Amino acid sequence: MADKRKVGVLGGGQLGRMLIEAANRLNIQVNILDVAASPAKQISAHDGHITGSFKEAAAVKELAQSCDVVTVEIEHVDTQMLEEVAGSVVVEPSWKTLRIIKDKFLQKAYLKEHGVDVAESVELHGADPTAIREVGTKFGYPFMLKSKTEAYDGRGNFVVKSEEDAARAKEVLGDRPLYAERWADFRLELAVMVVKTKDGVLTFPTVETVHEDSVCKLTYAPPRNVSAEAASRAQELAKKAIATFEGKGVFGVEMFLLKDDTLLVNEIAPRPHNSGHYTIEACPISQYDAHLRAILDLPIPAASLRLREPAIMLNILGGKTPDSHAQIAKAALEYPNASVHLYGKGDARPGRKMGHITITAPTLSACEREVQPLIDLVDNQKG
Ligand code: ATP
Ligand code: MG
Ligand code: MG
Numbered sequence: 001m002a003d004k005r006k007v008g009v010l011g012g013g014q015l016g017r018m019l020i021e022a023a024n025r026l027n028i029q030v031n032i033l034d035v036a037a038s039p040a041k042q043i044s045a046h047d048g049h050i051t052g053s054f055k056e057a058a059a060v061k062e063l064a065q066s067c068d069v070v071t072v073e074i075e076h077v078d079t080q081m082l083e084e085v086a087g088s089v090v091v092e093p094s095w096k097t098l099r100i101i102k103d104k105f106l107q108k109a110y111l112k113e114h115g116v117d118v119a120e121s122v123e124l125h126g127a128d129p130t131a132i133r134e135v136g137t138k139f140g141y142p143f144m145l146k147s148k149t150e151a152y153d154g155r156g157n158f159v160v161k162s163e164e165d166a167a168r169a170k171e172v173l174g175d176r177p178l179y180a181e182r183w184a185d186f187r188l189e190l191a192v193m194v195v196k197t198k199d200g201v202l203t204f205p206t207v208e209t210v211h212e213d214s215v216c217k218l219t220y221a222p223p224r225n226v227s228a229e230a231a232s233r234a235q236e237l238a239k240k241a242i243a244t245f246e247g248k249g250v251f252g253v254e255m256f257l258l259k260d261d262t263l264l265v266n267e268i269a270p271r272p273h274n275s276g277h278y279t280i281e282a283c284p285i286s287q288y289d290a291h292l293r294a295i296l297d298l299p300i301p302a303a304s305l306r307l308r309e310p311a312i313m314l315n316i317l318g319g320k321t322p323d324s325h326a327q328i329a330k331a332a333l334e335y336p337n338a339s340v341h342l343y344g345k346g347d348a349r350p351g352r353k354m355g356h357i358t359i360t361a362p363t364l365s366a367c368e369r370e371v372q373p374l375i376d377l378v379d380n381q382k383g
Pocket of ligand 3 (some may be wrong): 254267
């Protein structure tokens with residue numbers, strides 16, 4: 001038993017599942033709050049789990065009473081109840097941090113206030129087409145319309161390409177709380193996993209992320225065609241952003257590298273993140289190990305956050321048939337440097353994250369050669 005304390009997690013999806021994989025190796029008990037047989041619960045046999053929703057106050061309270069440290073694998077949680085229980089149980093990161101981050105507009109206003117560069121944004125009250133056109137006059141086209149809350153995998157984003165899109169925007173996002181963001185004409189996207197401990201802020205290496213239809217498709221570690229200077233600037237910016245928040249744990253920082261080589265923060269996740277999956281195979285300790293160690297004040301040598309070997313991570317999304325993801329995973333088993341992860345989710349909706357593949361090799365080009373046929377397969381199976 002590395003630690004007798006019990007960890008409670010709001011959410012039991014794939015991130016919770018991979019957190020449990022890390023906790024199991026250290027004999028740390030993790031109690032999951034989510035529906036029965038959620039991906040995380042499937043790999044953790046004890047009677048400490050709670051059935052219910054992480055958005056529901058009573059269930060959050062019940063989880064808090066069952067453990068010593070409460071954390072999250074998703075930010076769309078009831079922070080009201082977390083605030084209430086914070087007097088009797090440790091909540092990491094702080095409920096204040098979760099409350100700011102779960103509202104993207106609030107998050108960006110907060111970052112701007114703290115001197116962290118983000119795309120210019122403006123609040124909207126409803127999706128009135130006239131108001132949307134006014135934003136177009138201010139920002140020019142295209143610009144991004146975003147839901148302030150409950151957004152993930154691009155569900156909550158709408159690209160307004162021209163004045164004519166204003167009515168369609170109302171149809172797609174009309175009933176959600178909205179804000180608009182100036183278009184970031186980026187050269188590429190970068191991400192850094194930051195670890196906030198009791199002693200300070202550490203980072204994993206900078207990676208490049210490739211999104212397709214607003215969903216992360218690939219990550220490259222190290223990034224392609226990015227100078228060491230820019231990669232290190234991204235780490236510094238990520239550290240600066242996370243140092244402003246209260247609490248401990250890992251944070252994913254998504255950034256845009258603009259054509260003039262400057263960086264903007266796109267958004268922050270107060271938890272393990274898709275862009276950090278590669279750390280499981282490519283680094284001495286993974287983002288999941290780091291999260292557990294950070295929230296429990298266990299040692300994290302800075303050198304254990306280094307890249308041992310270049311890596312490429314490819315997401316496996318639900319495809320055109322219900323078993324597309326299983327076919328991709330099976331094909332990946334033939335590749336000598338591929339680690340295959342399936343999440344134990346039920347139905348495979350097109351675009352739903354069902355698993356991922358990480359390839360590590362002595363050079364990034366060797367990873368690229370090995371992953372290419374799998375990318376082709378993913379493209380062929382696209383729903
Ligand atoms: P996640 O699953 O990462 O939480 P999300 O639904 O919160 O995604 P965002 O990160 O806001 O969505 O956007 C998804 C992607 O859309 C970004 O990675 C980027 O490719 C593109 N994007 C977002 N905002 C902008 C912008 N202002 N300008 C240009 N492209 C953008
Ligand atoms: Mg997001
Ligand atoms: Mg994002």
